[in-house]
Amino acid sequence: MLTAGDEYPIHQTPEPVAFSGSDRNFYDRYFFNGYSADGSVFFAAAFGVYPHLNVMDGAVSILKDGVQKSVHVSRVLNMQRMDTRVGPMSIEVLEPLKRVQLKLEETEGIALDVSFTGRHFPIEEPRFTYRQGPRMLIDCTRMTQNGHWDGTLLVDGEAIEVKSFLGTRDRSWGVRPIGSKDEQPVLPLQIPQFYWLWAPINFPNLSLYFHVNEDGQGEAWNTRSVLAMDGADHDGLLHLNRPKMDVDWREGSRRAASATLHVEDGQGQAHEVSYEPLSTFMMKGIGYGHPSMGHGSYRGDLSVTREDLTPDNLPWQQPDNLHIQAIVKATHKGPGGQTSEGIGILEQLCLGPHAPNGWKDVLDA
Template identity: 35%
Template sequence: MLNKLDDFPVHQTPEPIAVPATSDRNVYDRTWFNGYARDGSYYFGIGMAIYPHRGILDCAFSVVEPGGRQHCFYASRRAPSERTEMQVGPFRLEVIEPMRRARVVLDDNASGLGCDLTFSARTAAIQEARQTLWSGGRRAMDATRFDQFGRWRGAIRHPDGTIAVDDEVCLGTKDRSWGVRRVGKAEQGGSPAKPGGAFFLWAPLVWDDHISHAIFFDGPRGEALVREGIVAPLYASEAEVPGVEDGLDRRMADARHRVVYVPGTRLAQSAEIDLVDHEGRTRTIALAPILRFQMKGLGYAHPTWAQGMWKGELEIGHESFDPRELNMLAPENIHVQQVVRAGDGARAGIGVLEQVCIGPYAPAGFTAHFDGAKG
C-alpha cells in the first residue's frame, strides 16, 4: 500500500503511510474550511475526509445567504490508497503550499453548485490540545487538530445566483484533524449502546491584529472535559506567515462560556466567552449571531449523507432547504455554526460560533435528549 508520501521522511510507524497506527474502524483524517463575509452576507463550508478502515473518501460543499436557501453538494467514493489523491467526482482539494495556501474546486454538476476558491493563511498553524473523550473504557474520540485563520478569493455559483469572493471581505478558518471519532454506520453486536450526549462549543474569532480561539467539550452536568483558550498573532499578508508554527500563540490558564438559547431550541441567541490569562485577568467576549449555517450541509448527522457512510464506488447528491423552516430540535438540525459579531468592550471582531448540544445538559436546563430552552 505504498503511495507518494512514502517517498518523504515522515513515517511514524514501521508501516507505509497508508496504514494507520490503529485498527479502530473509526480512524479518520479530515480537512475542513469555513468562509464568511465580514458583514455576514454569506457563509460557506467545505469538508473532505478519508476513513481508511472503512474504505471511504467523502466531501461536501455548502453555502447560505441571509434570507435564502442553503445549498448543499455531497459526494462519496471508494477511498484510494494514494493519500495525495483528494478528488471525489467534480470536487477536488489542492494543497498548493502546505500551511499557506489551498485551492478548492467544484466543477459543474447536477447540484447547480460550483466554486473555484483559494484559501490564503494569515496565521501560523495553531495546534489545539489533544482531545480525548471516553465512553466507558473505550476512547470515543482521540484526535489532534490544528487551525489556521486566513482569507478567501474566487467565485461561487449556486442555484440562486453567484458570489464574487474577495479576500478583502471574506475571512475563514482551516481546520485539520485526524485520529479516531465516531463516524459512519454504528458498530453492530454486543449489548445495545446506551443513549449518549455531547456538548461542544468552538469559537474562532478574528480581531484587528490577532485571533482568539476557544474550544469546549462539557459533560452533562457542565463539567469540563476539554477547555482551551488561545490568542495568536494575525499577519498582514500570506508572505509573512511562518511555514509551520511561530511559537507566539498564548495559551490561557482557563476559558469559560455562557450561552443564552433561543426559547424552544438549543440554538444560541447570544453567548459570552471568558479568556483567563495566567495573571488572573479575564477578557470577556460577547458574541451576537448574524447568520446561521446548518452543519448537516457538510454531512454532520445528515439522515442520508452522514460522514463516513458507504454510498458506493462513486455517488453524488445534493439538496437545498430554507433554514428558517427547519425543526431546530430535530437531531440533524442541532449542530450549527453561526457567523457572530464579537466585542470585548474595547475592540470589535468577527468570527463563528459552532455548537452542538445533545442529551441532558444541566447548565441550560435540558433534561431530555432533544428538549429546548424554556422561554
C-alpha cells in the first residue's frame, strides 16, 4: 500500500513505508518535557505512531500547584504515518535534530503552543534489547536531547508564558509492548522485573545524562552517561565512564528520596551529581501504562479525553502509578571542587526483584 511517506527517501525495507517489518508491536514515538526554572510548572507530551495496529495517539499533561491536567487523543492512522496530527494535537519538525513544534489547540481548558530548540546534537543511546525467556519485549533505539522552550501554555483560563523553560525531548522507535496485552503468557512463568532510572539534567552551560536498566541481580544490561556542552556536535559529546547511581528510597516505597550519581570523565577524574526531588509527575498522564488510554490502544476513529490527577494522593504501589518522573534539583561536583546547580528529572520505573535493594517480590519495599 503506497502512502504519502513513500514520496520521501526514508525507506528502511524493500516494502512501502506503511509497513514496518513484521512485529505487531513496532512503534515510532516522540516524547517531550519542559519546566520553569524553579520547577513549579512542568509539562510533558507523548506522540506515537503504531503502523501495524493502524493507530496514532498522543497526550499533553501539565503539572501545576500539585494537580496534573491531561488531554489524551487517539485516532485511526489510516496508514498515513507522515500526517502527524491527532484531532487538536500536532507535531511539526522545524529543523531535523534541532527544532520541533508541539501544539495542542484549546481542548477542555488545556492548550499548548511551544517550540523546542536543542542545546547540542542528540545523543544516541545504546540499542535496547530485552527478552523475557524466548520472547522479545523491547528492541528499540532512542535519541535524547536537552533544550530550550518558547511559547505559551493555557490551563483552565490561566495563560503561562514559556520563555525561560528548559527540558528534554527524545525520539524512540522499534519494538516494545503496545496496545492490547498478549493473552499468551511467557513461559516459563516468572516474576515481572524491570529496573529503570533516567536522569537528563540541564546545567547552565551543559547537559548531563544518565540512564540504567538493571536485572534482578543489579547488573546493568543497558546504561550510558554523557556530558554535552552547549553547541556540541556529534563528535563533541563526552561519554563518561563507570556510571553508578545510588538511590535513597523513601521508607516503605519505591520512590527516590534522593540519589547520587558517581561517574568518571576521560581523564579518570571523578564527578558526582546529587538529585533532590521537588515534585512528582505521573507518566500515565501521557499514556505510559495507563489502564484505559495506554499507547496504541484502539479508542475509535477519534477520541479526545481530559483527565485530572493529584500525584501526591495516588498510592505508589498501584501498578499504573509506578512509572513517574520526579522533577529534581541537581548539583554537579566536578574535579577540583567546582560545583554548579541545575534542574531536570529523575525518571523511575522499578518493578519486581532487585537484589541490591533487597526487593524479592513484585512490589515489596
